Amino acid sequence: MLTAIINTDCYTKAIQLLQQTEPHCQAFEIRLDYFTEINPSALRSLREATTHPLILTHRPSQQGGRCTRPVNARLAELTLAAQHLQPDVIDIEYDVEPSQLTVLRQASPHSQWQRSYHDFSATPKDLTSLWQSLQHPAFTHYKIVTHATSAIDGLRLMQLARLHPQLTAHALGHAGRFTRFLGPLMNNPFTYAAIDNNDAV
Numbered sequence: 402m403l404t405a406i407i408n409t410d411c412y413t414k415a416i417q418l419l420q421q422t423e424p425h426c427q428a429f430e431i432r433l434d435y436f437t438e439i440n441p442s443a444l445r446s447l448r449e450a451t452t453h454p455l456i457l458t459h460r461p462s463q464q465g466g467r468c469t470r471p472v473n474a475r476l477a478e479l480t481l482a483a484q485h486l487q488p489d490v491i492d493i494e495y496d497v498e499p500s501q502l503t504v505l506r507q508a509s510p511h512s513q514w515q516r517s518y519h520d521f522s523a524t525p526k527d528l529t530s531l532w533q534s535l536q537h538p539a540f541t542h543y544k545i546v547t548h549a550t551s552a553i554d555g556l557r558l559m560q561l562a563r564l565h566p567q568l569t570a571h572a573l574g575h576a577g578r579f580t581r582f583l584g585p586l587m588n589n590p591f592t593y594a595a596i597d598n599n600d601a602v
Contacts, residue, residue, distance in 0.1 A: 402427035404456065404591045408435045412443035418596060419450045426453070428591060430492075433459040433482050434468040444485040456515065456591070457488035464494050464519045465546075476501060483509035490542060492517050499539045515542035515569075523547065524554035524572065528561045532568070542590055544569045549577030562587040569593075 405426040407415050419429060431447060433439075448455065459479040460466020468475050476497070483491055487509055493502065495518040502514075516535050524547040525531050535543055543565070549555045549572035559580055562570040569589045571580040584592045 402454070402591055403585075404428040404430050404593050406430045406432060406593055406595050408432040408595070408597075410435050410437055412436065412440055412447070416443075416446060416450045419447065419453075422596060423451050423453060426594070428454040428456065428489075430456040430458055430591075430593060431486065431488065432466070433457060433479065434461075434466040439478050439481050441481070441485040444482055448486050448488075454489040455486065456490040456492055457483055457486055457512075458492040458517075460492075461494065464517070465521060472497065472501075476505060480505045480508045483512065488512050490515050492544070493540075494518075495535055499537055502539065513541040514539055515544055516540040517544035518546070520547045521573065524549055524558065528557055532561060532565065542567055542569065544591075546571060546573060547577075548573045549580070550574070551576050552579070555580040555583075559583050559587050562589055566590070 403426045405422045407418050407429055409415050409418065429451065459468055459475055461468050461475060483505060489512060491509065491512045492515045495516055516537065518531065518535060545568065547558065555572040555577040558570045558572050562568050566588045567590065569591045571584050581592060
């Protein structure tokens, strides 16, 4: 699914972007880490603004996001947001222990879960071992984003994605740009696209 990334600090603008972009995509990622506060009423309005699937992400700074709060505070905010947004998918970073997610699961019991991994410096040599390390029965979807130093890195990611249909994978950097176009052919569940000119991660 072509997934438009909503990364603004204004809820009103986020709703406008949903409505303007809805005819051109199949899903949205709501980047909670861009908002300066958790607004329950505005989150419910976001949910009502579209019938497309919503992915809720609260990305920490070390994984390419804007949230600088400790993991427990970040998960508490994600739980509050999920309670009011009721997203179809909740994105959780790979280093968050599944045992920490009990309250979050109760807040949004019908959401599926995506476990994500980002490496902004390189593409690991052993992608198979990385894939295996991410596996956990709590998660339906997985996401691997790395930096490609050559086209070979991107091709290795695409080979991994082709073998695992529950995996969304793409590479950052000039050498990896082609992976966004190949992703749908590799059956990536989600193909992320930034609405503005920022690189989509």
